[in-house]
Amino acid sequence: MSFSTETKNELARIFPEKHCCRIGELAALTRLDGTLHIDENQHVSMVITTESSPVARKIFRLFKELYHIEPKIHVQRKKRFKKNFLYSVRVGTSPKMMRILKELGVLGDDGEILPGIKKALIKKKCCRRSYLRGIFLGSGSINNPEGNYHLELITNNSLFAEEVVKLMDQFPELQAKISQRKKSYIVYLKESEQIAAFLNIIGAHRTLLEFENIRVIKDMRNKVNRLVNCDTANLKKSVEASLRQIKQIKLIEEKIGLNKLPPRLREIARLRLENPDSSLKELGEMLDPPVGKSGVNHRLRKIEAIAEKLSPS
Numbered sequence: 584m585s586f587s588t589e590t591k592n593e594l595a596r597i598f599p600e601k602h603c604c605r606i607g608e609l610a611a612l613t614r615l616d617g618t619l620h621i622d623e624n625q626h627v628s629m630v631i632t633t634e635s636s637p638v639a640r641k642i643f644r645l646f647k648e649l650y651h652i653e654p655k656i657h658v659q660r661k662k663r664f665k666k667n668f669l670y671s672v673r674v675g676t677s678p679k680m681m682r683i684l685k686e687l688g689v690l691g692d693d694g695e696i697l698p699g700i701k702k703a704l705i706k707k708k709c710c711r712r713s714y715l716r717g718i719f720l721g722s723g724s725i726n727n728p729e730g731n732y733h734l735e736l737i738t739n740n741s742l743f744a745e746e747v748v749k750l751m752d753q754f755p756e757l758q759a760k761i762s763q764r765k766k767s768y769i770v771y772l773k774e775s776e777q778i779a780a781f782l783n784i785i786g787a788h789r790t791l792l793e794f795e796n797i798r799v800i801k802d803m804r805n806k807v808n809r810l811v812n813c814d815t816a817n818l819k820k821s822v823e824a825s826l827r828q829i830k831q832i833k834l835i836e837e838k839i840g841l842n843k844l845p846p847r848l849r850e851i852a853r854l855r856l857e858n859p860d861s862s863l864k865e866l867g868e869m870l871d872p873p874v875g876k877s878g879v880n881h882r883l884r885k886i887e888a889i890a891e892k893l894s895p896s
Protein backbone atom coordinates (compact mmCIF):
# COMPACT_ATOMS: atom_id res chain seq x y z
CA MET A 584 0.00 0.00 0.00
CA SER A 585 1.38 3.43 -0.92
CA PHE A 586 2.16 6.02 1.72
CA SER A 587 -0.62 8.19 0.22
CA THR A 588 -3.19 5.42 0.53
CA GLU A 589 -2.16 4.72 4.13
CA THR A 590 -2.50 8.41 4.95
CA LYS A 591 -5.93 8.60 3.33
CA ASN A 592 -7.10 5.48 5.12
CA GLU A 593 -6.18 7.05 8.43
CA LEU A 594 -7.86 10.36 7.55
CA ALA A 595 -10.98 8.66 6.19
CA ARG A 596 -11.55 7.12 9.61
CA ILE A 597 -11.54 10.51 11.36
CA PHE A 598 -15.12 11.70 11.74
CA PRO A 599 -15.28 15.37 12.77
CA GLU A 600 -17.13 15.91 16.02
CA LYS A 601 -18.52 19.34 15.31
CA HIS A 602 -21.29 20.03 12.84
CA CYS A 603 -19.37 22.98 11.32
CA CYS A 604 -16.31 20.83 10.62
CA ARG A 605 -18.39 18.05 9.05
CA ILE A 606 -19.80 20.58 6.60
CA GLY A 607 -16.30 21.93 5.92
CA GLU A 608 -14.86 18.53 5.13
CA LEU A 609 -17.78 17.43 2.96
CA ALA A 610 -17.64 20.78 1.14
CA ALA A 611 -13.99 20.24 0.21
CA LEU A 612 -14.64 16.67 -0.95
CA THR A 613 -17.63 17.80 -3.00
CA ARG A 614 -15.70 20.71 -4.46
CA LEU A 615 -12.86 18.49 -5.69
CA ASP A 616 -14.50 15.22 -6.64
CA GLY A 617 -18.11 16.19 -7.30
CA THR A 618 -19.99 16.81 -10.54
CA LEU A 619 -23.48 18.21 -10.91
CA HIS A 620 -26.02 16.65 -13.22
CA ILE A 621 -29.15 18.41 -14.41
CA ASP A 622 -31.80 16.33 -16.14
CA GLU A 623 -34.36 17.48 -18.71
CA ASN A 624 -36.77 18.44 -15.91
CA GLN A 625 -34.13 20.70 -14.36
CA HIS A 626 -33.67 18.29 -11.46
CA VAL A 627 -30.21 18.50 -9.98
CA SER A 628 -28.27 15.52 -8.71
CA MET A 629 -24.63 15.16 -7.76
CA VAL A 630 -22.02 12.42 -8.10
CA ILE A 631 -18.83 12.36 -6.07
CA THR A 632 -16.18 9.92 -7.28
CA THR A 633 -13.16 8.58 -5.44
CA GLU A 634 -10.72 5.69 -5.77
CA SER A 635 -10.83 5.03 -2.04
CA SER A 636 -13.56 2.95 -0.45
CA PRO A 637 -13.00 4.44 3.05
CA VAL A 638 -13.40 7.92 1.52
CA ALA A 639 -16.60 6.82 -0.27
CA ARG A 640 -17.93 5.51 3.04
CA LYS A 641 -17.02 8.77 4.75
CA ILE A 642 -18.87 10.83 2.12
CA PHE A 643 -21.89 8.55 2.53
CA ARG A 644 -21.85 8.94 6.29
CA LEU A 645 -21.40 12.73 6.14
CA PHE A 646 -24.46 13.09 3.88
CA LYS A 647 -26.44 10.80 6.12
CA GLU A 648 -25.57 12.57 9.38
CA LEU A 649 -25.74 16.11 8.05
CA TYR A 650 -28.72 15.93 5.70
CA HIS A 651 -30.43 12.61 6.47
CA ILE A 652 -29.85 11.57 2.88
CA GLU A 653 -28.64 8.11 1.90
CA PRO A 654 -26.61 8.39 -1.29
CA LYS A 655 -26.14 5.36 -3.54
CA ILE A 656 -22.65 3.98 -3.96
CA HIS A 657 -21.58 2.40 -7.25
CA VAL A 658 -18.35 0.52 -7.69
CA GLN A 659 -16.65 0.00 -11.02
CA ARG A 660 -13.24 -1.09 -12.17
CA LYS A 661 -11.19 1.66 -13.71
CA LYS A 662 -10.75 0.78 -17.36
CA ARG A 663 -7.09 1.48 -17.83
CA PHE A 664 -5.79 0.39 -14.45
CA LYS A 665 -7.73 -2.75 -13.85
CA LYS A 666 -6.55 -3.21 -10.30
CA ASN A 667 -8.14 0.03 -9.12
CA PHE A 668 -11.77 0.61 -8.36
CA LEU A 669 -13.74 3.78 -8.77
CA TYR A 670 -16.46 4.53 -6.24
CA SER A 671 -19.28 6.87 -7.19
CA VAL A 672 -21.42 8.34 -4.44
CA ARG A 673 -24.65 9.55 -6.03
CA VAL A 674 -26.83 12.07 -4.25
CA GLY A 675 -30.17 11.93 -6.06
CA THR A 676 -32.53 14.78 -6.69
CA SER A 677 -34.24 15.99 -3.56
CA PRO A 678 -36.07 19.11 -2.39
CA LYS A 679 -33.12 19.81 -0.09
CA MET A 680 -30.63 19.84 -2.95
CA MET A 681 -30.38 23.62 -3.49
CA ARG A 682 -29.93 24.26 0.23
CA ILE A 683 -27.24 21.55 0.42
CA LEU A 684 -25.35 22.90 -2.61
CA LYS A 685 -25.40 26.41 -1.15
CA GLU A 686 -24.32 25.24 2.27
CA LEU A 687 -21.44 23.21 0.77
CA GLY A 688 -20.33 26.24 -1.22
CA VAL A 689 -20.89 24.60 -4.61
CA LEU A 690 -23.40 27.34 -5.39
CA GLY A 691 -23.53 30.96 -4.22
CA ASP A 692 -26.57 32.58 -2.63
CA ASP A 693 -28.01 33.41 -6.06
CA GLY A 694 -27.49 29.89 -7.39
CA GLU A 695 -24.34 30.74 -9.34
CA ILE A 696 -21.42 28.26 -9.38
CA LEU A 697 -18.74 29.35 -6.89
CA PRO A 698 -15.21 28.87 -8.23
CA GLY A 699 -13.39 29.60 -4.95
CA ILE A 700 -13.95 28.66 -1.33
CA LYS A 701 -17.06 29.96 0.40
CA LYS A 702 -15.85 32.15 3.29
CA ALA A 703 -18.30 30.77 5.87
CA LEU A 704 -16.83 27.28 5.45
CA ILE A 705 -13.37 28.32 6.66
CA LYS A 706 -14.16 31.04 9.18
CA LYS A 707 -13.18 28.97 12.20
CA LYS A 708 -9.82 27.32 12.77
CA CYS A 709 -11.41 23.91 13.44
CA CYS A 710 -13.16 24.07 10.08
CA ARG A 711 -9.99 25.15 8.26
CA ARG A 712 -8.34 21.94 9.45
CA SER A 713 -11.32 19.89 8.32
CA TYR A 714 -11.49 21.65 4.98
CA LEU A 715 -7.79 20.91 4.36
CA ARG A 716 -8.36 17.29 5.38
CA GLY A 717 -11.20 17.14 2.84
CA ILE A 718 -8.97 18.61 0.13
CA PHE A 719 -6.25 16.08 0.86
CA LEU A 720 -8.76 13.21 0.79
CA GLY A 721 -10.26 14.56 -2.42
CA SER A 722 -7.16 15.36 -4.43
CA GLY A 723 -4.03 15.01 -2.35
CA SER A 724 -1.02 12.75 -2.41
CA ILE A 725 2.14 12.41 -0.37
CA ASN A 726 5.44 10.75 -1.29
CA ASN A 727 6.94 8.09 0.90
CA PRO A 728 9.46 10.09 2.98
CA GLU A 729 12.14 7.51 2.08
CA GLY A 730 12.25 9.34 -1.26
CA ASN A 731 11.88 13.06 -1.93
CA TYR A 732 9.72 15.02 0.46
CA HIS A 733 6.63 16.03 -1.48
CA LEU A 734 2.97 16.61 -0.68
CA GLU A 735 0.52 17.96 -3.24
CA LEU A 736 -3.10 18.87 -3.79
CA ILE A 737 -4.40 18.98 -7.37
CA THR A 738 -7.19 21.10 -8.79
CA ASN A 739 -8.19 22.13 -12.31
CA ASN A 740 -9.06 25.66 -11.20
CA SER A 741 -6.37 28.32 -10.73
CA LEU A 742 -8.52 30.55 -8.49
CA PHE A 743 -9.31 27.60 -6.24
CA ALA A 744 -5.59 26.72 -6.09
CA GLU A 745 -4.80 30.29 -5.00
CA GLU A 746 -7.49 30.19 -2.32
CA VAL A 747 -6.13 26.89 -1.02
CA VAL A 748 -2.70 28.53 -0.70
CA LYS A 749 -4.30 31.46 1.17
CA LEU A 750 -6.07 29.01 3.44
CA MET A 751 -2.79 27.22 4.14
CA ASP A 752 -1.09 30.59 4.73
CA GLN A 753 -3.33 31.02 7.76
CA PHE A 754 -1.18 28.35 9.40
CA PRO A 755 2.19 30.11 9.84
CA GLU A 756 4.11 26.82 9.65
CA LEU A 757 2.95 26.21 6.04
CA GLN A 758 4.35 27.93 2.94
CA ALA A 759 2.63 26.26 0.01
CA LYS A 760 3.50 26.99 -3.60
CA ILE A 761 1.63 26.49 -6.88
CA SER A 762 2.88 24.90 -10.06
CA GLN A 763 1.08 24.02 -13.26
CA ARG A 764 1.05 20.58 -14.88
CA LYS A 765 -0.83 20.49 -18.17
CA LYS A 766 -4.32 21.71 -17.26
CA SER A 767 -3.94 21.10 -13.52
CA TYR A 768 -2.80 23.38 -10.74
CA ILE A 769 -0.67 21.77 -8.09
CA VAL A 770 -0.49 23.21 -4.59
CA TYR A 771 2.57 21.62 -3.02
CA LEU A 772 4.86 21.45 0.00
CA LYS A 773 8.49 20.34 -0.31
CA GLU A 774 10.06 20.89 3.11
CA SER A 775 9.84 17.94 5.47
CA GLU A 776 8.97 20.23 8.43
CA GLN A 777 6.06 21.71 6.52
CA ILE A 778 4.74 18.33 5.42
CA ALA A 779 4.93 17.15 9.03
CA ALA A 780 3.06 20.31 10.13
CA PHE A 781 0.39 19.72 7.48
CA LEU A 782 -0.14 16.11 8.60
CA ASN A 783 -0.51 17.39 12.15
CA ILE A 784 -3.00 20.09 11.12
CA ILE A 785 -5.26 17.65 9.27
CA GLY A 786 -5.07 15.15 12.12
CA ALA A 787 -3.02 12.37 10.47
CA HIS A 788 -1.22 11.60 13.71
CA ARG A 789 -0.29 7.98 13.05
CA THR A 790 1.02 8.86 9.60
CA LEU A 791 2.94 11.75 11.16
CA LEU A 792 4.67 9.37 13.58
CA GLU A 793 5.69 7.09 10.74
CA PHE A 794 6.79 10.07 8.67
CA GLU A 795 8.95 11.37 11.54
CA ASN A 796 10.49 7.93 12.18
CA ILE A 797 11.52 7.57 8.56
CA ARG A 798 12.73 11.17 8.51
CA VAL A 799 14.93 10.69 11.61
CA ILE A 800 16.50 7.53 10.20
CA LYS A 801 17.02 9.19 6.83
CA ASP A 802 18.63 12.29 8.42
CA MET A 803 20.89 10.09 10.51
CA ARG A 804 21.94 8.10 7.45
CA ASN A 805 22.68 11.34 5.59
CA LYS A 806 24.73 12.63 8.51
CA VAL A 807 26.75 9.41 8.71
CA ASN A 808 27.34 9.54 4.96
CA ARG A 809 28.48 13.14 5.24
CA LEU A 810 30.88 12.25 8.07
CA VAL A 811 32.29 9.32 6.11
CA ASN A 812 32.73 11.54 3.05
CA CYS A 813 34.36 14.22 5.16
CA ASP A 814 36.72 11.67 6.76
CA THR A 815 37.65 10.33 3.35
CA ALA A 816 38.39 13.85 2.14
CA ASN A 817 40.56 14.60 5.17
CA LEU A 818 42.38 11.31 4.86
CA LYS A 819 43.14 12.00 1.22
CA LYS A 820 44.44 15.45 2.10
CA SER A 821 46.74 14.19 4.85
CA VAL A 822 48.12 11.33 2.72
CA GLU A 823 48.90 13.81 -0.05
CA ALA A 824 50.58 16.17 2.43
CA SER A 825 52.69 13.36 3.86
CA LEU A 826 53.85 12.27 0.39
CA ARG A 827 54.78 15.87 -0.41
CA GLN A 828 56.73 16.25 2.85
CA ILE A 829 58.64 13.01 2.24
CA LYS A 830 59.58 14.19 -1.23
CA GLN A 831 60.88 17.48 0.22
CA ILE A 832 62.84 15.72 2.97
CA LYS A 833 64.41 13.34 0.45
CA LEU A 834 65.39 16.28 -1.70
CA ILE A 835 67.14 17.94 1.26
CA GLU A 836 68.86 14.66 2.13
CA GLU A 837 70.14 14.34 -1.43
CA LYS A 838 71.30 17.93 -1.85
CA ILE A 839 72.75 18.85 1.55
CA GLY A 840 72.11 15.93 3.90
CA LEU A 841 69.70 15.95 6.84
CA ASN A 842 72.56 16.63 9.24
CA LYS A 843 72.70 20.21 7.94
CA LEU A 844 69.23 20.84 9.32
CA PRO A 845 68.81 22.41 12.75
CA PRO A 846 68.16 19.64 15.34
CA ARG A 847 64.43 20.42 15.72
CA LEU A 848 63.85 20.12 11.98
CA ARG A 849 66.13 17.10 11.62
CA GLU A 850 64.19 15.29 14.32
CA ILE A 851 60.79 15.82 12.67
CA ALA A 852 62.21 15.01 9.22
CA ARG A 853 63.44 11.59 10.45
CA LEU A 854 60.11 10.90 12.17
CA ARG A 855 58.22 11.75 9.01
CA LEU A 856 60.36 9.43 6.90
CA GLU A 857 59.88 6.62 9.39
CA ASN A 858 56.14 7.21 9.81
CA PRO A 859 54.61 8.18 6.49
CA ASP A 860 51.08 7.26 7.65
CA SER A 861 51.06 9.21 10.92
CA SER A 862 49.07 12.39 11.36
CA LEU A 863 50.71 15.63 12.47
CA LYS A 864 49.26 15.11 15.92
CA GLU A 865 50.76 11.63 16.14
CA LEU A 866 54.15 12.88 14.94
CA GLY A 867 54.06 15.58 17.63
CA GLU A 868 53.40 12.97 20.30
CA MET A 869 56.50 11.03 19.23
CA LEU A 870 58.73 14.04 19.94
CA ASP A 871 60.45 14.43 23.30
CA PRO A 872 59.10 16.66 24.73
CA PRO A 873 55.85 16.28 22.74
CA VAL A 874 54.79 19.12 20.45
CA GLY A 875 51.26 20.03 19.39
CA LYS A 876 49.87 19.71 15.89
CA SER A 877 50.52 23.37 15.04
CA GLY A 878 54.13 23.09 16.26
CA VAL A 879 54.72 20.12 13.98
CA ASN A 880 53.08 21.97 11.13
CA HIS A 881 55.37 24.95 11.75
CA ARG A 882 58.51 22.78 11.54
CA LEU A 883 57.32 21.01 8.41
CA ARG A 884 56.70 24.39 6.77
CA LYS A 885 60.28 25.38 7.48
CA ILE A 886 61.44 22.14 5.85
CA GLU A 887 59.22 22.95 2.90
CA ALA A 888 60.82 26.41 2.56
CA ILE A 889 64.33 24.90 2.61
CA ALA A 890 63.32 22.27 0.02
CA GLU A 891 61.89 24.98 -2.19
CA LYS A 892 65.18 26.85 -2.16
CA LEU A 893 67.03 23.65 -3.07
CA SER A 894 64.60 22.59 -5.71
CA PRO A 895 65.98 22.90 -9.29
CA SER A 896 62.95 24.80 -10.65
Ligand SMILES: [Zn+2]
Nearest residue numbers: 603604709710
Ligand atom coordinates in the same frame (compact mmCIF):
# COMPACT_ATOMS: atom_id res chain seq x y z
ZN1 LIG B 1 -15.51 23.62 12.74
